[in-house]
Amino acid sequence: MTISEQQAAWFATTFDELTANMEQAVLGKRHVVRLALTCLLSEGHLLLEDFPGTGKTMLARALANTVQGSNARIQFTPDLLPSDVVGVTVYDQHKGSFEFHPGPIFHTIVLADEINRASPKTQSALLEVMEENRVTVDGVPHPVGRPFLVIATQNPIEQAGTYRLPEAQLDRFLMKTAMGYPDRAATVELLVNAKVRDRAALVSPVITAQAIAQMSGLADDVYVDPAVISYVAELAEESRRQPHVRLGLSARGCLAMIRVAKTWAAADGRNHVLPDDVKALAEPVLCHRLLLDAEAQFSGVGVHDVIGRLLDSVSPPTDRVA
Secondary structure, three states: OOOOHHHHHHHHHHHHHHHHHHOOOOOOOHHHHHHHHHHHHOOOOEEEEOOOOOOHHHHHHHHHHHEEOOEEEEEOOOOOOHHHHHEEEEEEOOOOEEEEEEOOOOOOEEEEEOHHHOOHHHHHHHHHHHHHOEEEEOOEEEEOOOOOEEEEEEOOOOOOOOOOOOHHHHOOOOEEEOOOOOOHHHHHHHHHOOOOOOHHHHOOOOEEHHHHHHHHHHHHOOEOOHHHHHHHHHHHHHHOOOOOEEEOOOHHHHHHHHHHHHHHHHHOOOOEOOHHHHHHHHHHHHOOOOEEOHHHHHHOOOHHHHHHHHHHHOOOOOOOOO
């Protein structure tokens, strides 16, 4: 059942309130804030990759503080163990039985800071929980609850001693984006209020975890015309034929595109998805899923160039399918 126009209007109003609340801590980055909220409401996970000092951790903490749920920060280091993330089973001598001690992953919003500094074994501990919202310890599954969001950060520099995220891990992230440096106006405002050490502390909760789950349910019911679905499928097929592309858009990537497009449309107050929603979200959804060959680097071709060519080569639909 498609959501009503009144429900879409309420969704958009609430979405704007959440955005404004987070912008108290993250200045001049409205688009990135909206992407993070879209990721949360689409029940996905977000990867932030940018240079140090651009506000990646601030964005994650502002989002965590906006939601009346629990949050945790995990600093990934080379000596971090999988049990440090998901938890461990401990034998209680007094009770004569084993008890599960949950790790920091059992929170509403989890910040995995500098995820590429941990070993592949620890990185893989996130695979099941990001895909299935549960962890399995000693053969026993433990659900993490809803809503649940992992925000991982990594720096594109200082790669010595780091472990590159495998393709299987990257595909688990619904979207990938970068903060970028603030503009002059935002920089001036930051400097004027330099006495504020922690801007994320200014952000107070404005919505409950239950309301987030309700909004996610409404986003699932946004209407997607068959013409838009065919457009996404054609983009996926064409991505596999693009020059310099070694691995194109997968079926999971197509599902991710539809999910975020539904949320993006509801955030705009609409109960239906437009082709422009797909085009607007193409870069954060595709940039970490399209793998280029070695020749692309020698030719000076980047993934953003490929996405631009892809959108130009596939014409969006102009009519609805009857």
